[in-house]
Amino acid sequence: MKVLTLEPLTRVEGHGRVDLILQHGELHDVRVSLNEPLRLFEGLLLGRSFAEVPALVCRICSICTAVHRVASARALEQALGVTVPPAAEVVRELLVLGGHLASHALHLFCLVLPDLAGTPDILTLARDGHPLAVAGLELKRLGNRIQEVAGGRIIHPINVEVGGILYRPSPQATAELAGSLARWQETLPGLLDSFLDPGSYPSAAPAVGTRLAVAGDGKLVLGGDFLSLSDGRRIPVSDYRELLGERVVSHSQAKQSGSRQQVWLTGALARHELAGRDSVRLPPGIYGNNGAQARELSLTLARCSSLLEELGRFPGDAPLLVPVKPDGGMGTAAMEAPRGLLIHHYVLDEFGRVAIADIVTPTAVNQVAMELQLLEDLRGVIDEEELRRRAAWIIRAFDPCISCAVHIIKGPGDPVCSGRILKGRSSAD
Amino acid sequence: MPPLRFGYARFASCSGCQLALLNSEDALPQLARRLEPVFFGLINSATDPGGALDLVLVEGSISRPEDLTELLALRRRARVLVAVGACALTGGINALGRTDRFTLCRKVYGEGAEARPTFPPQPLERFVPVDLGLPGCPPETAELVALFGALERGGLPLLPDYPVCMECRQRENLCLLIERRQPCLGPITLAGCEARCPSFGVICEGCRGLVPEANRAEAFRLLLDAGLGEREIRSRMGRFIGEGA
Numbered sequence: 001m002k003v004l005t006l007e008p009l010t011r012v013e014g015h016g017r018v019d020l021i022l023q024h025g026e027l028h029d030v031r032v033s034l035n036e037p038l039r040l041f042e043g044l045l046l047g048r049s050f051a052e053v054p055a056l057v058c059r060i061c062s063i064c065t066a067v068h069r070v071a072s073a074r075a076l077e078q079a080l081g082v083t084v085p086p087a088a089e090v091v092r093e094l095l096v097l098g099g100h101l102a103s104h105a106l107h108l109f110c111l112v113l114p115d116l117a118g119t120p121d122i123l124t125l126a127r128d129g130h131p132l133a134v135a136g137l138e139l140k141r142l143g144n145r146i147q148e149v150a151g152g153r154i155i156h157p158i159n160v161e162v163g164g165i166l167y168r169p170s171p172q173a174t175a176e177l178a179g180s181l182a183r184w185q186e187t188l189p190g191l192l193d194s195f196l197d198p199g200s201y202p203s204a205a206p207a208v209g210t211r212l213a214v215a216g217d218g219k220l221v222l223g224g225d226f227l228s229l230s231d232g233r234r235i236p237v238s239d240y241r242e243l244l245g246e247r248v249v250s251h252s253q254a255k256q257s258g259s260r261q262q263v264w265l266t267g268a269l270a271r272h273e274l275a276g277r278d279s280v281r282l283p284p285g286i287y288g289n290n291g292a293q294a295r296e297l298s299l300t301l302a303r304c305s306s307l308l309e310e311l312g313r314f315p316g317d318a319p320l321l322v323p324v325k326p327d328g329g330m331g332t333a334a335m336e337a338p339r340g341l342l343i344h345h346y347v348l349d350e351f352g353r354v355a356i357a358d359i360v361t362p363t364a365v366n367q368v369a370m371e372l373q374l375l376e377d378l379r380g381v382i383d384e385e386e387l388r389r390r391a392a393w394i395i396r397a398f399d400p401c402i403s404c405a406v407h408i409i410k411g412p413g414d415p416v417c418s419g420r421i422l423k424g425r426s427s428a429d
Numbered sequence: 430m431p432p433l434r435f436g437y438a439r440f441a442s443c444s445g446c447q448l449a450l451l452n453s454e455d456a457l458p459q460l461a462r463r464l465e466p467v468f469f470g471l472i473n474s475a476t477d478p479g480g481a482l483d484l485v486l487v488e489g490s491i492s493r494p495e496d497l498t499e500l501l502a503l504r505r506r507a508r509v510l511v512a513v514g515a516c517a518l519t520g521g522i523n524a525l526g527r528t529d530r531f532t533l534c535r536k537v538y539g540e541g542a543e544a545r546p547t548f549p550p551q552p553l554e555r556f557v558p559v560d561l562g563l564p565g566c567p568p569e570t571a572e573l574v575a576l577f578g579a580l581e582r583g584g585l586p587l588l589p590d591y592p593v594c595m596e597c598r599q600r601e602n603l604c605l606l607i608e609r610r611q612p613c614l615g616p617i618t619l620a621g622c623e624a625r626c627p628s629f630g631v632i633c634e635g636c637r638g639l640v641p642e643a644n645r646a647e648a649f650r651l652l653l654d655a656g657l658g659e660r661e662i663r664s665r666m667g668r669f670i671g672e673g674a
Binding site: 008009010011012013014015036037038039044048049051052055056059060061062063065106110111114120121122123124126127129134137138140141144152153154155156158159166167392403 | 460570
């Protein structure tokens with residue numbers, strides 16, 4: 001037996017490692033480890049006021065910061081029985097979509113493009129004035145600008161609190177954005193071809209896993225009360241724990257969802273398929289995730305434009321924030337992060353302090369799918385250099401976000417290594 | 430002039446500081462001409478060949494023995510080592526929840542806790558000399574770009590040592606603390622962000638850390654006036670300075 005180790009994984013967010021276990025020269029098994037330092041977020045929220053939560057949890061991850069902030073606010077609003085004013089919902093959606101735009105642009109143009117262009121990094125491409133890289137950086141900047149206008153800051157936005165938003169973006173800023181969005185809708189399609197072209201990628205097995213996304217009506221959906229599965233089921237978000245069965249595994253710092261028998265796939269590809277957008281041809285296998293992200297870039301631009309129009313129709317004194325009184329309660333919010341399903345769940349005590357916090361991130365959900373996809377795609381490959389190269393491509397196609405995945409974990413007396421599925425965890429201690 | 434050989438290392442953090450650097454989209458081509466990234470895992474797949482470095486940027490706090498080993502090795506290689514962001518400077522958000530780490534890990538990993546040695550997240554300065562600290566959660570993109578410019582000229586950038594209130598007054602903002610009685614941390618927080626949050630009418634959360642000689646007692650009193658309870662004040666004031674309860 002021989003083990004090929006890829007460590008550190010590069011051009012992905014966070015510290016990860018892949019062990020390819022070979023037997024008689026052939027790939028026999030795979031282990032994906034997410035080995036970030038512990039963050040213990042769910043633990044450090046305990047006992048804090050609900051009002052502090054959004055500003056803390058957005059710091060789980062900088063790429064997904066907007067969606068963490070909004071998802072936590074939504075879960076807490078549900079727990080406290082608060083309804084957010086409609087104008088605030090519009091600004092929040094704009095913020096989250098700005099995050100999707102920046103994240104997809106970062107992934108495709110900064111992390112994947114070097115593979116297609118055969119260079120080590122985006123810096124080389126930017127230096128040499130590679131047209132796609134230059135345009136991609138501009139697109140990423142647009143996503144950042146949307147987040148800055150809607151959220152006040154690109155990384156760790158400040159505008160979202162429990163109860164709504166704190167201020168309305170200035171008319172000058174939204175008018176400038178609307179202009180940029182209109183220009184981009186004309187130029188964007190020309191930038192996406194190489195990510196959609198099956199010829200850009202190695203050969204691939206079909207993508208593994210039951211697709212999982214927030215249920216919607218075929219449009220670009222960011223949040224909702226039901227989860228949609230490719231086996232035809234529709235599950236209320238509040239049943240997420242029974243569905244996902246997260247467990248502690250010995251080789252990873254992240255909780256794992258599912259098992260080799262029940263594999264989940266979440267992310268742009270799952271959203272694409274579950275929304276019935278199959279008509280567009282995507283690259284094969286898991287590389288379809290890159291293609292689906294490219295498709296979402298177009299949808300996101302269009303949606304941002306209509307949100308800006310919608311925002312303009314609210315009167316200048318439209319309410320943005322409702323007062324929130326500390327109280328007890330329980331709330332669960334599911335949202336689509338750029339990388340897939342994100343769940344925030346909180347229980348508050350009678351003083352509005354966090355008694356239980358549970359956060360499920362897309363990369364933790366996809367962990368098993370990454371392992372199986374490597375096994376499926378690399379079956380029969382014997383050249384070690386090719387194994388390494390293609391394994392890196394496959395992992396990258398999932399667009400993992402390892403900081404998010406290891407926000408971490410609790411689970412009363414959970415046996416480690418036994419693989420027992422945790423059900424009905426009801427206490428933080 | 431040969432390009433600056435630099436490395437970007439990251440420990441317990443959210444990657445926000447390196448993302449803030451990558452958000453300098455229009456400066457990247459110019460930076461790319463002057464920098465030689467020896468290791469920068471988020472964006473670069475090249476293998477680290479070892480050897481001396483002009484600059485190492487370090488993001489995140491140290492919370493595991495292997496992180497410490499790596500930090501010491503980086504310090505030996507680096508002419509200039511810069512701690513980037515609150516986690517590297519004070520422990521930041523990671524240092525919250527100062528419960529007994531082992532108990533917490535035991536809860537997380539059960540009997541396997543011993544196999545995952547970890548200690549309370551520490552700022553870099555506990556272990557190695559740090560040549561410069563760029564404050565912020567995250568630091569401003571312009572500060573990161575300015576750092577490279579200053580280093581190329583053989584120096585280090587000069588950072589403000591006065592509070593956010595100075596910049597806030599320069600921008601002629603309404604004082605949220607005095608005039609709106611909102612719990613703004615501007616008076617005790619290091620400037621350099623151009624009073625970003627108060628300029629949107631949003632209180633300063635103190636992400637750039639304490640200004641030298643901060644009058645914390647007076648700030649505490651003002652926050653009590655703004656209607657916060659003692660427990661929440663301690664929690665908010667300590668959030669980015671490694672003192673969070």
